[in-house]
Amino acid sequence: MIMKAYQDHHKAYTISFIYTFVPLLLLYLIQFQFQSFYDPKNHLSIHLILETYSVFISFIIFVFGWKAFGHNPPTTLLFVPFVFLAVGYFDFMHTITYSGMPPLFVESSINKTAWFWVVARAIEAISLAILFFYDEKTVRNLNRKLILLGTLIFLALLTVLIYTFGPQAPQLIIEGTGPTPFKNVLEYVFNGLHFLSFILVLRKLNHVKTDSNIYLIFAFVLLIIGGFQITLYQSVHDLVNIIGHVYKAIAYTFIYRAFFYSNLHLTFVHKEKAEKNLAATQGILESFFTHTPDSIALCDQNGNVVKVNKGFEKLTKLKSEQVLGTPLSKTFPLFEKELNVLIKEVLKGNRMIDYEIGAKPPSSIRVNFTIYPIYFDEYIQFAAIARDITEERVAKEKLKQVEEELKEMIQEHQGVFAKFKKIDDYFTITLCHGELLNDMGISSDIVGFTLYPGSCGHLGTTIYSNLQKAWEGNERTFEFERHTGIYAVTLKPILRNFEVQEIIGSCIDITKLKKTEDLLRKSEKLAVVGEMAAGIAHEIRNPLTTLKGFTQILGKDAQEREKQFVDLMLSELSRIELITNDFMILAKPQAIKYQEHDLRKIVNHVLTIIEPQAILNNIEIISRNTSVEEIPIICDENQLKQVFINLIKNAIESMPAGGQLDVSVELSHNGYVTINIKDTGCGIPEHVITRLGEPFYTLKEKGTGLGLMVSFRIIEAHKGKIEFSSKENAGTKVEIKLPLKSV
Structure with missing residues (x-):
């Protein structure tokens, strides 16, 4: 793992090791020879060179960071240039106020120069620790000018404070003794902050191994070593002080390299890529301009043609040499007036997109224009794209006519016409029309509805399974029943290139059939x-x-x-x-003798006959008449008795364990009388009710089905009707309606 990391970033590791540990090794091996070589008289010059280098590096970081500010992500690292602007400024003030420097702007002072040094180190240590602690956290709405203004105000305030209160400030250096304990404590605090930054960057290096993180690791190592060196001298002219400045200069070099690779280098790389992409884009645009079949003309602010492509020459039948410098509207004589209006609008800054212009009869030419302003070249004020859509328009009109005819045909279709398309495992309705939709209680907005296994209950499953078989290439025909009727469906697959592309289906109402x-x-x-x-x-x-x-x-x-x-x-x-x-x-029909009879007497007579059988079967008969007066009807008494006896006996047989039989006679306001026979027996299954009255169809073990059939014939002969309603294990109700008036 370590070897792989070294191979990936060997250059950064090699440079960092050399610049960090080689000076330490040399100092350890030849420290006595070096001390004899070092002349304290040259201290001021060496100090000036090292500090000038540090100031230069700090300002370089600021300048490059300022240039790259808008090209980098808006994170906390954008504050690094302003931090080193402050560090470079205070290092500069430290240098010019250093003991022995000529009084250019200010008078040199050992306490002032020490305080400028401390402020520079404090800004550097605190700011870097904070920035690396937040680890490139995103910061919105950054304005570099405002940040620069705030930095300059901060520098001015600190400078005024040092000059104003410098004489009263604690002594930091005593010549001949060295740094005071207070200054050493400050240096140890700065080293502690550098160590914190070292830990933060090291943790980041474990996750993201980059050259910039490697340089930062060794930069903080050098700053920590240099910081300790600064606390060891007795006189500012001592060699150990110079060594501390050397390590600081090298550390700033590493910080510059880290900042360059993480921000500036990437900015320049992005710029180079952007330039290459721009060149490639220009080539693509030029190729598009030249080879596109559409007509393109670039015009100046006066509407004169500056450049045209091959598509323009093909559309106008004019060579580019003939039209250069000519008003664009003149190159399209059939549309000159309309084009002049469009060009005036475009020169006002408006865009005219997909503006269709047709020539006056007898010509049928139609051209689509898109004209828009462009601003990247002072000689070109707008571009005009034109396309001959005559054939396309004719084809669209024919297609529209065919679609309207097809739509009318589909709408006039007595059933329903639909198209289905399979997407994944689902069938989507792409077309659905027909007068039958309303009768079926289906919304006309069904287009787009998706069918899948289990959708719409049993009916949906039936339709889906048949669609699946039709998608395999088989024509399907099936029937289904809804509360609105019975319907027949035909599904036919449509093949293109031997593959099913869609399914066409039709549905008709076969209830009457x-x-x-x-x-x-x-x-x-x-x-x-x-x-x-x-x-x-x-x-x-x-x-x-x-x-x-x-x-x-x-x-x-x-x-x-x-x-x-x-x-x-x-x-x-x-x-x-x-x-x-x-x-x-x-x-055969019998010669029935219709006479006037009281229906109440007929029903009561039947109940009298049936009552003994009901008592034997433990059945209670409840008889109710809503009318106290006679209920006269024209009928054959014996036939009606036969019907009532047949229906009441069926009710008794449905209650083998006993129960209740309710027989009522009610007058209606529509000229009919209703006889209700209701039992509490086993009931009749729903699917059987529709078949009652058919010959030879019965639920009885020894029945023939002729009894109910005869009853139906008798009631129909009397211009009446019989209706059954039943619920299994709850009972059955028979409703007989007979007219009160003569038949």
Whole structure:
């Protein structure tokens, strides 16, 4: 890991090691020879050179940072140039007030120069520690001029304070003794801050290994070593003082390199890349200008053509030499007036985008113009892009006409016409029209709706599965039922290049067709039942008449004991005769004798007959009549009794464990009377109710389904109707409506 880091940044590590540890090694090996070589008389010159170098480095950091201010991210590192402006200034003041310097602007003083040194070190140590503590935190709304103004005011205030209160300030250096304890404490504090910065940068180096972080690490090492050197001299002319200044100068060099690589170097690299990108962009734009098929003309502030491309020459049939210096509007004589108006608006700073102009008849040429102002060249005031859209316009108009015709055809479609497209595993409705949508209770805004497995319940699953099969290339036809009716759907895949691209579907309402089919099926069954009933009744009636006649003769001569058997036989023969009469009702219409009867009496008579059977089955009969007066209707009494007996017996049979039977007669205001027969039995499944009345369809184990069919025929013959409503395990309600007026 360490070797890899060294290989990636070997140059930074090598320079840092050499400049940090080689001077230390030399001082350790030849310190006595160096002391004999060093002449204190040259101290002022050496000090001046080292401090001037440090000041120069500080100002260089400021100048480069000022130049790169707007090109760097807005982080806390943008304050570094202003920190070193302050450090460079106070190092400069330290240099010119140093003991032995000629009084150029100010008089030299050992205490003033020491305080300028301390202030410079304090600003440097505190500011760098704070900046690295916040680790390039983003700072918004930075204004470098305001920061510079604040820095200059800060420098002026500190300078005035040092000159004003310098004589009263604590003594920092005593010549012949060295730094005072107070100054040494300050130097140790600065070293502590440098050590804190060292730790912060070292932690950052563990995450981000860059040359700038490496230089900063060694810069703080040198500042710490130099700081300790500064506390060891007895006289300002001592060699150890000079060594401290040397380390400070080298450390500032490292800081400059770190700042250069992290900010300035990147700024110059970005600038170089930007210049290259600009050159590449210019090349691309020039290529686009030359080779684009659209007509492009660059014009000056007077509207005269300055430059045109090949597309312009092709559109206008004019060479570039012919149009240079010519007003743009003159190059399009068919649109000259309109172009002059557009150019005037553009010269006011407005943009005219996608402005379509058509030539006057008989010409059908249409051109689309986009004209906008440009400002990068003083000789070019606007650019005009033109495109011949004559063929495109004709094609659009034809397409629009076809679309309108198709839309009208779809809207007039009696059903629904729809298109589906598969995206991932979902089907999206891309088109949906038809008059049937409103009848089905579906919104016309269904376009864009997405179908997926499980959407819209069972119906959605059915549609999705059929769409999936159609997407595999198979035509699909299926039916579905809603509360609004029964519908048939056809799905046809549309193939392009042997791949399904979309599905076209149509839906029609087949409710009436289904009802017609059901009626036809019932009619066929009734016809079969009628023929069978006619045959059975005919074959039974002849022998039945003979049996009944001879039985009656036998009954006249029978003894009292035998007479009861004869009566029983006659009763059963009469019952057989009634059954044959029912068959004859099915076989052909009967001549029914309609007479006026009181419906209340008919119902009460039926309940009287049924009551013993109800009591035996533990069933309570509740009878209610809403009218105290007679309810006259025109009917065949026996047939109505047959219907009521049949329906009430069915209700009793549905309550084998007992229950309650509610029979009511209610007058309506619309000229009808309603008979309600309600039980608390097992109920009828919902899917069975629609088939009640069909011949041979029954839920009874030994039933034939003819009873209800006969009841339906009788009620229909009386111009009435029967309706069933039921809930399983809750009971059934039969509602019979008969007209009060004569039929």
